[in-house]
Amino acid sequence: MTTPGQHPAPIPDWPAGSEFTLGVEDELLLVDEENHLLGASAAPLLARLRAQAPADGVVKGEIFADEVELETPVCADAEEVARSLGGLRGSLVEQGARLMAAGVHPAADIGTAALTRSPRYDLLAAEFGGLLRTPTAGFQVHVGVPDAASAVLAFRGLRNRLALFRALAAGSPYWHGRDSGLACVRPAILRSYPRTTMPPVLRSWDDYLDKVGRAISASEVPDYTYVCWELRPQPRLGTIEVRVMDAQHSLATVAGLAALVQGVARCAVEDPDPDDLPEEYLLDNDFRACRHGLDAMVLDSDGCRRPLREVAATAVAGARRVLGPDGLAGSLDVVDDLLTRTPEPTRQRHLCEGRGMAALLADLAARTMGRG
Template sequence: MSAALASEEFLPGGEFTVGAEEELVLLDQAGGLLRSGAEEAVASVRRAVPPGTGTVSVELFASQIEFATGICAGADGVEEQLATMRSAFFATGGRAMAVGVHPAAPFGDAALTAGPHYDQVARDLAGLLRTPTSALQVHVGLPDVAAALAAYNGIRHRLVVLQALAGASPFWHGRDSGLASTRWAVISSYPRGGVPPHLATWEEYASRVRATAASAGTDDLNQVWWDARLRPALGTIEIRVMDAQPSLQVAAGLVALAQGLVKHAVEHPRRCELPHEVLGENSFRVARHGLETTVVDVDGATRPVRDVALVALRDARSALVPEGHDDALEVVEKLLADATEPARQRQVHEDRGMDGLLEDLVSRTCAR
């Protein structure tokens, strides 16, 4: 990314191809955060997955593993690759769950992975790294810089839909937070994040990212952690607002929605912009209430977020499958009709307690 930005060059990344990264929380046999052993798990999974399936790596926290797919035509390919990597991990005998934040880990229980990059992040963020957070991040390939800018500025107004649908971490430190996504609350305390600013030209984008990184005393431009950001060396836009999902089918649905919304944003460039502060308030409202709230829509009207999501789903479907239905997008439609993930987790906790909730998350993460 640094080299590409330095030369103000956006490298072609494909015609709306898609890939995803997901982070899983690793558990010890008692259900707590794993203190060590992630490197061994990564090595085992790497040996087990076939070439071309994707990449497996350690993360900042010692209790995490990250799966990153290769470039796929659509969400079905992403789902298949993530399923292969999850299966390979569980075949090692490990335990993990795909959830935004461990529901019961004590405050400050955050062992870190050693290494030059991670050591720098630890020095930078210090006590803000109070618990691991796990995300589902989506990359959509873009053919040129004009498409990249249209995608970037357009998706800013639809991040709230993806965030609302993906909010899946209501518990933290053993308590119900009252939020739909405690992951949002944790990462909102980190610097250089949040709703990305509107930027009209590639030069303006490159200049803002450089200045932001420089103000933090780093030349690592990947430490600008906006909710959506361009990745020039990859030729993609990266969407970063979604909690990790225990259900692979739901994860695939969200990947398809993100892919379709990016394509729609390029094909129908925005003509007006909501104020940055309004987009920030939208983000808070869905982090707090999930799908059970209202937000300011792209035309400035306040509407139930479910209604906004239905329009976004229609736009994504028209971009991806104008003459039919995509199975992954049908999963999103079902999400809007069923009980939400936070509601499910709260009901499991009420019925079976915290141990039951942890087991439910583990079993759904390892299910195909």
């Protein structure tokens, strides 16, 4: 936290940049041969992985010692995102890493997490205390927008549809060896952390500066990057970051979800939503998406409750409309498939109930490493 007399770093101006480019942060768990978390023993492995990372991406550590974050370069489209992540994952596997994409490790014990030391992480560990109980892994998508005014419009369009991104990416029904009863349990952990919340309404760029400034001041944190709304502007990068999605083992699904973020953001700028979803709707929709996944019924902007699959199909159609003329809509076919096939939480439950937890862990690791 900031010390007496120390002022937070200023929020950067929005940079000029490419429109509706993509970048991804791919958080993955590091596991052993039995597919359990490595804990503190991951530290030398992670140091080696970071030192030998390919030039077309970044390999970073996370606050949990047995978690790695892969960052793509700026990409023009979703297929480029998937190629970049495929190369990064492949490089790590070649170096001996066992990777697992799961929002929460299904069988990790509570309260045994090993933490990484760094100035930033030491600040967070001191603030969070015992809340850092088990790693969570997300699939975070950045979409570039040209200016601050467009950022507010893209933020509104994505915020109004966060529940569908949550449900499409839901894949963490188990925690601590038990069925949580949820399609996506990761938010139940993240929401215990300060400043990790659903995003507020932003009516203008000045409104963003005011709200994030108040959050920085109230929490006495060094800068705006410590304010981790689940959808947030990233002024330094010139992007809007979607943070509600679980880690994904399938690179095809990675591409589909990234394309949907790109299409929804572009559609929101070119044909803006007239209103912001009320906070009460947003919170209830998100819980229903966490609880029921794609089977949820959610409140639309007109106050009518609709099947989430119907809301998602409408969003996909809008994304196709704006991405299609530039040849960028092909990856959206994967999202259409997600809306019709067995949801990932159901698939995991069937596997665990039929063959046991060990089989589920092995399946998640194999799929993440391209062997499933």
